[in-house]
Amino acid sequence: MKTYRLSQTSWITADPKRTPVLTRAYQHSLNGSHLPDGEPLLEVDAVSLRFGGVKALTDISFTVTQGHVHAIIGPNGAGKSSMLNCISGIYHPQEGQIRLHTAAADGSRTLSTLTQLPPHRIARLRVARSFQNIELFSHLTVLENLMLGRHIHMKHSVLASMLWFGPARRQEIQHRQLVEEVIDLLQLQAYRGKPVGALAYGIQKRVELGRALCIQPALLLLDEPMAGMNAEEKEDMARYILDVHELAGVTVVLIEHDMNVVMDISDRVSVLDFGRLIADGTPDEVKADPAVVEAYLGSDTEDAAVREAVEHLKERG
Ligand SMILES: Nc1ncnc2c1ncn2[C@@H]1O[C@H](COP(=O)(O)OP(=O)(O)OP(=O)(O)O)[C@@H](O)[C@H]1O
Numbered sequence: 001m002k003t004y005r006l007s008q009t010s011w012i013t014a015d016p017k018r019t020p021v022l023t024r025a026y027q028h029s030l031n032g033s034h035l036p037d038g039e040p041l042l043e044v045d046a047v048s049l050r051f052g053g054v055k056a057l058t059d060i061s062f063t064v065t066q067g068h069v070h071a072i073i074g075p076n077g078a079g080k081s082s083m084l085n086c087i088s089g090i091y092h093p094q095e096g097q098i099r100l101h102t103a104a105a106d107g108s109r110t111l112s113t114l115t116q117l118p119p120h121r122i123a124r125l126r127v128a129r130s131f132q133n134i135e136l137f138s139h140l141t142v143l144e145n146l147m148l149g150r151h152i153h154m155k156h157s158v159l160a161s162m163l164w165f166g167p168a169r170r171q172e173i174q175h176r177q178l179v180e181e182v183i184d185l186l187q188l189q190a191y192r193g194k195p196v197g198a199l200a201y202g203i204q205k206r207v208e209l210g211r212a213l214c215i216q217p218a219l220l221l222l223d224e225p226m227a228g229m230n231a232e233e234k235e236d237m238a239r240y241i242l243d244v245h246e247l248a249g250v251t252v253v254l255i256e257h258d259m260n261v262v263m264d265i266s267d268r269v270s271v272l273d274f275g276r277l278i279a280d281g282t283p284d285e286v287k288a289d290p291a292v293v294e295a296y297l298g299s300d301t302e303d304a305a306v307r308e309a310v311e312h313l314k315e316r317g
């Protein structure tokens with residue numbers, strides 16, 4: 001039985017309906033990385049990104065470790081999305097390197113430099129991402145959207161799959177099995193045949209998480225997966241991210257504004273401010289770092305955890 005770290009959010013452990021799911025093993029199919037836990041998976045090395053005169057990122061370095069949930073936080077405009085866009089190939093930094101370590105099932109290792117690769121090549125290396133705004137095909141069903149998430153692994157044409165012959169049939173069955181596992185893990189059974197556009201916002205975000213998971217990611221990048229959600233939807237999403245991490249073993253990098261969630265579910269936190277890395281450590285280290293509190297002091301956040309940390313630091317002088 002898994003023990004979650006969510007000390008402040010008792011709802012994670014308190015729901016008895018979730019217990020049977022915890023006994024299932026998803027590790028071997030949904031996690032696309034064969035690196036042992038604790039090894040460096042992604043290295044961001046002295047990355048700088050400019051848009052004309054705007055310095056979005058300046059000399060950023062950090063390492064994402066296999067088996068971690070790694071949060072990137074910071075005030076508005078700090079450079080969080082730019083960082084994720086550099087990792088996924090949407091932006092190409094002018095300086096620095098981003099390297100991905102991968103291991104095949106037979107143990108052989110590869111080191112890939114992502115810095116100048118286009119997004120589809122990075123996706124082939126099993127780096128999956130979700131976006132701040134939902135990017136799904138709203139007229140297609142949940143199942144169809146998830147199957148589209150498998151397309152980078154499909155070797156046979158859509159026509160061959162439609163004709164349902166020989167190898168194409170076997171391939172289709174394998175893809176369906178994996179998609180069913182994602183549906184099961186994220187509890188999307190009730191929505192599988194429904195058009196995505198007809199679903200509640202929180203469910204759509206869960207489908208988006210599912211589509212990224214269908215890549216069988218070695219690294220899953222989530223850009224504000226709880227943005228715009230109500231408290232109940234946030235709780236659900238935090239729980240599913242933990243399932244993806246704890247049950248499927250997938251390494252997650254996440255941008256999130258809700259400090260309670262970040263501090264509860266993350267193993268490591270990198271803090272950006274004005275495009276610079278001002279702190280990088282465990283949630284407790286980062287929470288106690290004066291530079292971090294200072295960065296949030298000027299912000300007009302209503303986040304209770306941030307305000308509490310600010311007050312605490314003020315009291316300590
Ligand atoms: N495509 C772009 N063209 C020009 N400037 C950009 C571009 N993308 C980001 N920037 C600038 O880079 C800086 C960092 O933006 P970014 O969106 O990465 O911050 P963020 O931390 O994700 O902010 P938020 O929390 O508000 O989403 C900002 O000054 C922003 O205006």
